[in-house]
Amino acid sequence: MLVKVFGSAIHGVDATTITVEVSVDKGIKFFLVGLPDSAVKESQQRVRSALAYCGLKMPRQQITVNMAPADIRKEGSAYDLPIAIGILAASDQLKSETLTRCVIMGELSLDGSLQPITGALPMAIQAVVEEFDSIILPMSNAKEAAIVEGISIYGARNLEEVVRHFNDGESLPQIVSNPKAAFEQAYQNSGVDFSEVKGQDNVKRALEIAAAGGHNVILIGPPGAGKSMLAKRMATILPPMSMEEALETTKIHSVAGILPRGQALVAHRPFRSPHHSVSNAALVGGGSYPQPGEISLAHHGILFLDELPEFQRSVLEVMRQPMEDREVTISRAKHTVTYPSSFMLFASMNPCPCGYHNHPNRDCTCPPGAVDRYLNKISGPLLDRIDLHVEVTPVKFKEISNDSPAEKSGLVRNRVLKARLIQSERFTHQHKVHCNAEMGSKLLRSVCQLDEQSRTMLETAMKRMNLSARAYDRILKVARTIADLGESESVEASHLAEAIQYRSLDRSDWGV
Template sequence: MLIKIFGSAIFGVEAQTIIVEVNVDQGVGYHLVGLPDNAIKESNYRIAAALQNNGYRIPGKKITINMAPADLRKEGSAYDLTLALGILVASSQIKATDIDEYLIMGELSLDGTVNPIKGALPIAIKAKEEGFKGFILPNENAKEAAVVDGLEVYGVSSIQEVIDHFHSGKCLKQTELDPQKEFYQNLDYPEYDFSDVKGQESIKRCMEIAAAGGHNIILIGPPGSGKTMLAKRLPSILPPMTLQEALETTKIHSVVGKVKNSGLMSHRPFRNPHHTISSAALVGGGSYPQPGEISLSHNGVLFLDELPEFERRVLEVMRQPMEDREVTIARAKFTVTYPSSFMLVASMNPSPGGYFNDPDAPVVSSPMEMQRYLGKISGPLLDRIDIHIEVAPVPFEKLTNDQKAESSLEIRRRVMNARDIQTMRFQNLETVHYNAQMNTKQIRQHCMLTLETKELLRSAMERLNLSARAYDRILKVARTIADLEGNIEISSSHISEAIQYRSLDREGWLG
């Protein structure tokens, strides 16, 4: 008997429906074809034990299973439940007349328990697009899939529940979720708040500007000055994600199995990879490509602590994704594209010893050591970082001050007002949503300068020996500062403040 049952495969952040054809005929043997990987080839052992422990069996006949399209590589253990049900129906052990109306996925334990899978959200989206009635999957992934409106989602804990649903008429309980209600209920504020930071008012101002314009930022300061503490609090002042952003972000995290029974992600991601990370882990890749850290931080923050400690080759592969806001991974037989629109926050010590031009410092580095250390960061990478700011240690008087600092909520209100102005400014552009995304043409259009501000900028660039690449960055940051103040025109004060945020372009740092 021939039966067709449906599963799904993940490529990039999109799903593709897989038709599993199971044919039971006279003879002996078990043949699984259609480019399965080792995890799928081993499924017959899990399936045999799971069926036997639930009162069923793999028939002693010739079983041929084809996973179509047959020229597409399938991987992972999520097809166990699909294959097991196909064998039961094809061998007439159970009846399931409407099984082809459902998409079924799940990994089996030897006792028949259904374990969670990866990519439930993109699979659910594809199932709805292709007109399936429902999606049967593990309980742990049910809320994630139920985000998709118009698709019946059934979470199960064992294969017996699925068998009873089709064969005995014991209907599964549908998982229902109101995505909007769920999303807005979870929009509470994270535990890290700017009110915890003592002093550092100028750095808080920089972080506010970076959040308002979506600017990349690098913090330079000695150990213990608060760089990491400030970076961890940046997501708390970013505008809340929209439903569309939450859906995009959840899809990426779903593909790598980082969404467990929580529905839509409501907080912007904050990723903090260690400096020993490989280039494939950072931008994505592998034999069977997976999203990297830059894609997992999509619509959020990527924090690179101790930037010069990262391998230069690893940092260089970020340059194109930072510019294009997506990363494309090409293999011989296929190409996948992952979104990577993130804010880069980097921190570094000013020298190998951690201190710079401080006669009282416990460790002093030579000029040659300084150049070697700072030379690990290339000019083209710094060209993509809008704000460079030096972080000074906090004096004892401010550390012991009991006065409560401004909260993240208060800062976020100003940031959201500035973002609203930018939303109106770029409402006719699909690829530009905030100031940091402006190209040269848009900078010339929206960052008009008076003769006075032009002269100020020219004088500053000559006096401070700022590089030519700093020009556009200064204009973008000045535009954001003006937006925070609600000003249409960029004034001299906005330009002056923006110039201060280009520390690494000055003579004496990178030369």
């Protein structure tokens, strides 16, 4: 008897429906075909043990399992459950009338219990696209999939429950979720606030501009000046994610298998902070069978690179193209995957190896030329892609000991939200442009028209600082954001002047 059961395979951050065809015929062998990897091939032993533990029989006949389409590689142990259900249906131990409208995925333990899988959210989305009626998943993944509307999500704890669902009409518990309510419930206070940062008003202003326009930023200052502290509070002034952004980010975290168990949605903007020993593949994604890297896990959030010059130069250089295109394409001999990577880069660094160059109270102990060599660890093309270069100075004792309350993150975020609303209305008809940092050159020229005074100022700055064409665009984008924060329809000379001052590392005298 031939039976078809439907499963799903993950390719990048999207899913593809897989048909698991099971045939039971005369003979004694077990065949598993359709380009399975080692984990899928090992399913025979897990399925045999799970069936026996649940009081079911593994047919003493020839079993052929084909996973179609056969040219797509099948990875992981999540195919255990559809293979087991297919064997039971093909051997007349399970009613197969409703199998054609259901997607089934899950990993079996030897005792028949179901283990969590990765990629449940994209699987559910694809099942809706292909108009399936329901999807059966391990209970720990059901809440995640229930965010998707238009399909019935059933959670199962073991193989016995799934068998009774089809044979005895003992329906599995249907998991229902209100996406908006789940989103609002998950978005809670992060526990840190901008008001905890003493002094540093000029740096806070720069970070407010960065948050309002989605700009990349680098902080340069001595140890203990508060660079990491500011970075960890950056997310508190960013606008909350929209439902669309939350779903996109959740898909990536689901595929990577890092979505916390029982959590349905990534509601907070991600904050990823890899160590400086990170490899190329870990940062941008890769491997023999590509997985998302840190830049994709930071999608719609912040990628914090602390002590930027300590990262391997080759690692930093691979970020250049994803920072421009906001997606990364990983190519292998047999397949290519594309992961979204629209992140805000937040970097920090000391001004020199000892950390005290230009310090007001301590002398720099670095030998001559060390400052330039230290800065040269970061390439010019990468610095060009960072919009705001901000110098952080040590906080004075008077500011540290001041007990008067500073401005809270909520107040700053309100101003950021107003600026983002202006940008949202401006880019209503633009594809994949949501903030000023995402503007292309053609769009930039139309929304950042300069008067004669501003044009002369920018020309002078470019000649004195020897700025590139990319830096020119970055200055205009930052100036447009400053104008949006001031609710100004046009970019004025004062906005441009403030934007130019945030190109500290482009000054020829910076390392002197």
